[in-house]
Amino acid sequence: MRKVAVMGVGMTKFGPTEKSQVELFAEAAMEAINTSNIKSKDVQALFLGNGLGDFEEGQLNLAGFCANELGLPPETTAMRFEGACASASIAIRNAFLLVASGAYDIVIAGGTERAFSMGTSLATRTFAMGTDSKYEEFSGLTFPGVFAMLAHLYADKYNVPLPKLKERMAMVAVKNHKNGAKNPLAQFQKEITVETVLKGFVVADPLQLFDCCPFSDGAAAVIVTTDEIAKKHVEKPVYILGAGQGSAGSLCRQKDYTIMPSRIVSAKQAYKMAGVEPKDIDVAEVHDCFTIAEIVLLENLGLFEFGTASEAVEKGETEIGGKIAINPSGGLKAKGHPVGATGAAQVYEIVKQLRGECGARQVENAKIGMTDTLGGDAGSIVNLIFGI
Amino acid sequence: MVTYKLPHKEFFAALKEGKLLGLRCNDCGAYTCPPKINCNECASMNMEVVELKGKGEIKTFTVMRIAPEGFESWVPYIVALVQLEEGPNLVGNIIGVDPDKVTDDIIGKKIVVGWQPPPPDLRFCGPIGKDGKIQPGGIAMTFSLV
Ligand SMILES: [Zn+2]
Numbered sequence: 001m002r003k004v005a006v007m008g009v010g011m012t013k014f015g016p017t018e019k020s021q022v023e024l025f026a027e028a029a030m031e032a033i034n035t036s037n038i039k040s041k042d043v044q045a046l047f048l049g050n051g052l053g054d055f056e057e058g059q060l061n062l063a064g065f066c067a068n069e070l071g072l073p074p075e076t077t078a079m080r081f082e083g084a085c086a087s088a089s090i091a092i093r094n095a096f097l098l099v100a101s102g103a104y105d106i107v108i109a110g111g112t113e114r115a116f117s118m119g120t121s122l123a124t125r126t127f128a129m130g131t132d133s134k135y136e137e138f139s140g141l142t143f144p145g146v147f148a149m150l151a152h153l154y155a156d157k158y159n160v161p162l163p164k165l166k167e168r169m170a171m172v173a174v175k176n177h178k179n180g181a182k183n184p185l186a187q188f189q190k191e192i193t194v195e196t197v198l199k200g201f202v203v204a205d206p207l208q209l210f211d212c213c214p215f216s217d218g219a220a221a222v223i224v225t226t227d228e229i230a231k232k233h234v235e236k237p238v239y240i241l242g243a244g245q246g247s248a249g250s251l252c253r254q255k256d257y258t259i260m261p262s263r264i265v266s267a268k269q270a271y272k273m274a275g276v277e278p279k280d281i282d283v284a285e286v287h288d289c290f291t292i293a294e295i296v297l298l299e300n301l302g303l304f305e306f307g308t309a310s311e312a313v314e315k316g317e318t319e320i321g322g323k324i325a326i327n328p329s330g331g332l333k334a335k336g337h338p339v340g341a342t343g344a345a346q347v348y349e350i351v352k353q354l355r356g357e358c359g360a361r362q363v364e365n366a367k368i369g370m371t372d373t374l375g376g377d378a379g380s381i382v383n384l385i386f387g388i
Numbered sequence: 389m390v391t392y393k394l395p396h397k398e399f400f401a402a403l404k405e406g407k408l409l410g411l412r413c414n415d416c417g418a419y420t421c422p423p424k425i426n427c428n429e430c431a432s433m434n435m436e437v438v439e440l441k442g443k444g445e446i447k448t449f450t451v452m453r454i455a456p457e458g459f460e461s462w463v464p465y466i467v468a469l470v471q472l473e474e475g476p477n478l479v480g481n482i483i484g485v486d487p488d489k490v491t492d493d494i495i496g497k498k499i500v501v502g503w504q505p506p507p508p509d510l511r512f513c514g515p516i517g518k519d520g521k522i523q524p525g526g527i528a529m530t531f532s533l534v
Contacts, residue, residue, distance in 0.1 A: 125457035125511070134396045135422040136479040138506040138528035140452055140459035141467045148450035149469055156448065156495050204467075205451040252469065252477040253428055256447075 001100040005230035005237035006386070007223040008035030009348045014218035014336030015187035016116045021053050021062060024219035025112035026069045028344075032108060032221040033070070037233045040071040043223075044104045046078040047095050049088030049111025051339035053080075055126045056114045066112070077104075082340075084130040085289065086375030087111055088220065089343025089382035093243045095224040096384075105229060110221030113338035116214070123215045127339075130376035132250035144212055146251060146377045147290035148204035154258050154296060158307040166206055168310040169291035170197035173210045173333055175319055176288060180330020182361040187216050187336030197291075211291040216336030220344035222351065236355045241368075242274025242385040251377045260378040263300040267372070270383040271302075276368060278302035281324060281385075283353050283363040285346035286372040288331040294318075297372055298326065301383070325363040328353060343382065346371040354388045394423035394437050400527050403503045408442040410474065411435040419474040428476065442501040444472040446494055446531065451487045458510040466490060470499055470531050480529030499531035 010031025012024050019027075025048065033040060048063040059065075067078035081091040088111030095109035115123050128142045151169065155162045174194055180186035192210060200209030230237035246262030246269075248254055254261065271277060278301060286301070288294035298309040303324055304317075312318060318326035329335045329349040332342060350369035352358050371384045394409055399422060402409045410421030414436065418429035421440060426433045449468035452459075459465070464487035471477050481504065485494070505527055 120454070121457040121460075124454065128456045132479075134526070135529075138526045139467050139479055139481050140455060140462055140465055140506075140528070141479060142452065142454075142456050144454065145450050145452055145467050149448040149467065152450065152492060152495065153448040153469075156492065162492060202451075202453045204453060207450075250422075250479070252422070252479050255477060 002102060003227035004096050004099045004240045005225055005227050006240065006347065006351050007225055007230050007234045007237060008032040009222045009351045010035065011185055011220040011345055011348045012218050013185045014216045014338060014345070017114070017217040021050065021057060021059065021112040021114055022065050022069050024217065025066050025110065025221065028110055028219040029066070029070050029108055029221040032110070032223050036223040038106065038223070041073055043072050043106050043108050044076060045095070045098070045107040046072060046076055047091035047107060047109040048078070048080045049091040049340040049343060050080050051082060051084055051087050051113055052115065052126050053113070053340070056118055062112070083380035084375035085287070085337070085339050085342055086373040086380040086382050087340040087343065089346070089371065089373035089384065090245065090380060092222060092224065092343060092347055093245055093382050093384065096240045096243050099224050099226060105226055107224045108221055109224055110219065110344035111341035112219035113340040114217040115339055116217045118215070120215065130379065136250055136252065142204065144204040144207050144290065147292050148207045150257060150296060151206050151292040153256070154292060157258055160310060162206060165310055166198065167194060168314050169211055169295065170194040171313050172288065172291040172294045173197050175313070176327050176331040176333040179320065179328050179361055180334025182359070183330050183335055186330040186334050187214055188330070188334045207290055213289050213332035213337040216338040218336060218338035218341050218345070220341045220348050222344060222347050236388065238351045238354045239387050240384060241276065241387045242270040242272070244269025244273070244383045246381045248378045254378060257378065258296055259306070260300055260381065262378045263297065263374070263381045266381040266383045267301045270385050274385040276385060280368050281370045282366040282368050283325045283328060283350065284370040284372065285327055285329060285349050286331070287374040288327055288333050289337060289374065291333070293374070294326065294331070301372060320361060320363055328358065328361045328363055343371065343373040346373060347384065350386050354386055392425055393435065396423070399423050403527065403529070408440045408501050409437055410440045410476065412438045419476055421472065421474070421476040421478065440472060440474050444470040444478070444499055444501065446470050446497050446499060447477065449482060449490070449494060451490060458507055461507055464488065468531055478529055480531055483530045484532050498534045500534055502530040502532060503527045504530050
């Protein structure tokens with residue numbers, strides 16, 4: 001296995017846009033190419049994360065269109081990776097594995113999505129396609145529903161009174177909005193209070209509007225290459241130290257999903273490959289699609305003991321400057337969640353954090369960073385660990 | 389050649405007749421429901437189709453206030469995860485309980501499994517037929533308190 005690095009990274013502003021998915025990706029990708037100090041023709045493969053592009057624009061086979069848009073040569077391997085919200089992380093993990101193995105030297109990996117433009121009703125419907133369409137979708141279950149049930153399950157299992165848990169969940173949203181306010185690419189750059197969250201309308205009890213991440217448009221891309229090539233082109237390569245991926249079936253197969261087996265194994269693979277432990281992680285960009293999701297995943301990743309993460313949030317341990325900075329970018333909650341692009345935007349933030357380029361939201365002395373991306377109801381989970 | 393012992397159409401057809409079918413593993417004894425090609429616990433294909441008791445307990449729930457397209461007429465409605473007496477979990481709708489009055493106390497309550505048709509004219513739910521419409525046959529499992 002060769003040592004693998006990320007060179008340039010690129011990202012559009014997240015939020016509503018009139019641009020197409022190809023146009024969005026082109027902006028993010030050209031930024032990644034330009035800041036890598038390479039040319040389009042140097043890229044040998046394009047791995048594109050995309051969740052629902054067919055429904056959003058009636059457009060299939062996006063990867064080829066993106067490759068041509070960027071001026072990549074005809075011999076470029078271009079393909080789409082779909083793992084619902086984890087699509088881009090799957091694309092980046094595969095770029096990592098194939099560069100490590102020697103199959104390619106330079107790969108552009110990322111994602112693009114226009115989920116905001118669909119409108120809430122159709123977006124909720126199409127997002128719900130990530131649940132089991134035979135045995136679960138006919139109940140009208142949605143992703144807010146899946147995580148709303150998780151909140152009740154968590155409260156019941158750990159004997160946290162629901163109002164207390166709700167308050168701590170609200171603090172997750174408050175923290176992520178506070179961080180997002182310092183991120184010029186975030187969809188929401190405005191601070192909120194616990195009261196804002198608790199006053200919102202109920203989406204799926206006990207989740208209220210501000211417990212949920214928004215629908216977003218956007219794209220992000222990174223250049224994955226070898227240590228040797230990276231050192232020649234950029235001043236501060238960021239290394240991919242470890243990568244893991246796990247899978248799972250329908251929600252009903254997962255038993256007690258306060259402990260998601262696919263996430264446990266994915267994180268373990270990543271830690272083992274990187275040769276680090278949870279306590280070594282300085283900063284993490286994680287899949288806070290819902291406030292309760294952030295609490296549960298912090299425990300699944302081993303960053304906090306089971307049953308203790310909601311209290312840790314209350315104590316400020318997940319803030320920038322706390323025990324471990326969680327979602328300094330604002331997370332899915334404030335930065336936005338353009339499904340197929342989300343994982344690449346997480347990597348974008350970690351790379352910038354490790355290079356010390358995050359300005360007001362910079363995590364001091366960040367040396368090791370991690371991403372966590374969840375697809376569907378834990379059907380696909382990817383964890384990546386980065387170092388300098 | 390491998391034959392799927394309990395495809396979803398047969399599972400739904402039986403449920404509509406009041407029978408909750410599953411598969412019992414002859415190797416590890418575990419039950420699999422809804423069906424799969426092999427045992428959900430040990431992946432053995434040495435399984436037989438059996439009728440389950442259709443009884444279980446509520447593990448968690450939610451009241452849906454914002455519906456996905458097609459389900460607006462149901463709002464508010466309750467989705468729950470239950471554990472069957474035989475072990476497997478199921479996702480479905482709690483019926484016969486007022487969604488505006490349900491509280492956490494419902495967790496742990498005993499239920500029986502039934503079914504209900506999905507709302508009409510769903511655009512994206514299950515396989516699409518030659519007429520461009522969703523093929524009929526899919527149903528939601530329901531849970532009624534006992
Ligand atoms: Zn078995």
